[in-house]
Amino acid sequence: MVKKMLALMTAICLCFGAVVQTYAKSYSIAYLKIKNVTYTGSAIRNMPKVYNEKGKRVPSRYFSVIYDGDTTNAGVVEVSVHGTGKYDGYATGSYVIRKRSIKQCKVSGLKSYDANQGFTNQDLAITYRGQDVSYRLYYDYSAKPGTHTLKIKGLGNFTGTLIKKYRIYATD
Numbered sequence: 001m002v003k004k005m006l007a008l009m010t011a012i013c014l015c016f017g018a019v020v021q022t023y024a025k026s027y028s029i030a031y032l033k034i035k036n037v038t039y040t041g042s043a044i045r046n047m048p049k050v051y052n053e054k055g056k057r058v059p060s061r062y063f064s065v066i067y068d069g070d071t072t073n074a075g076v077v078e079v080s081v082h083g084t085g086k087y088d089g090y091a092t093g094s095y096v097i098r099k100r101s102i103k104q105c106k107v108s109g110l111k112s113y114d115a116n117q118g119f120t121n122q123d124l125a126i127t128y129r130g131q132d133v134s135y136r137l138y139y140d141y142s143a144k145p146g147t148h149t150l151k152i153k154g155l156g157n158f159t160g161t162l163i164k165k166y167r168i169y170a171t172d
Helices: 002-020
Strands: 027-033 049-052 063-068 075-083 090-098 106-108 125-128 135-138 146-154 161-169
Antiparallel strands (some): 027 049, 063 075, 135 146
16 A cells, blocks of 8 residues: 555656646747838837747737937937747847938028118028927028028938028119
8 A cells, every 4th residue: 555655646746747847938039120210309219020039020028128329319229129928038229210301391480571671681480390490591691682592401300401582672
């Protein structure tokens, strides 16, 4: 009887031991892909596409993302992805927030004026999605009657040059 009990206890222990030694399948995060974006005036936390060592896409519930850098303004944002759950390891990458064209901005306040006023600086408001834009103005610095050109060069988060025309009227 003791031998039967001992054999039964040994079988139970071996059985539970086999269960304890069974491990869940584990995967590793291998790399990520992330697209560049264009400045919007708001924070852009671009979600990367993450892949395991076999090149299969990893669902977002199996990793966490850390952004390092300014996610609002033009420049480079570093991204780290760390595996969670059945995924381990990490991958790093970066994306660029590109400058937006000044041509996509709203210009208001451009006025024509009388030649008797002499040369007058334009009092412009240039905005993108309701936010002020950094820019530099280039005039032809003439007070002669006629059509004149004003160049608006984007600065900071904006690039390119926008050309606007205004008139100086002759006085009689």
